[in-house]
Amino acid sequence: MKNVNTVVSTAMASLIALGALGLQSEAFAADKKDVEKCYGVTKAGKNDCKTLSNACAGHSTADNQKDAFIALPAGTCERIVGGSLEAPADMK
Incomplete structure (x- = not known):
């Protein structure tokens, strides 16, 4: 059970981090134009x-x-x- 929680937590953290990177790149692109x-x-x-x-x-x-x-x-x-x-x- 502990292994499953670790995998799920890692996956969720990865998705949140990727989402944040996507938002930053959109904001940067908007800054240029x-x-x-x-x-x-x-x-x-x-x-x-x-x-x-x-x-x-x-x-x-x-x-x-x-x-x-x-x-x-x-x-x-x-x-x-x-x-x-x-x-x-x-x-x-």
């Missing part, structure tokens, strides 16, 4: 990439920094007050 850069809406230290004043993600120095962006699902940025799909002119 249908996203846009939204400038001017990030909190300090929460930007996704470099800005004019720093070279790394997560290093913006002020809230709503105009040259800092965050990747958002397509169509979201236009609905956020202060959000812009265009980088500031001096950043291009």
Whole structure:
């Protein structure tokens, strides 16, 4: 009986793990498509990439920094007050 419980437990754990891996790969695929850069809406230290004043993600120095962006699902940025799909002119 103990052997059967071990086999069943192992099988269930395997199914749960495979399911979790499937969900992660779907989420990753969704991250790559249908996203846009939204400038001017990030909190300090929460930007996704470099800005004019720093070279790394997560290093913006002020809230709503105009040259800092965050990747958002397509169509979201236009609905956020202060959000812009265009980088500031001096950043291009």
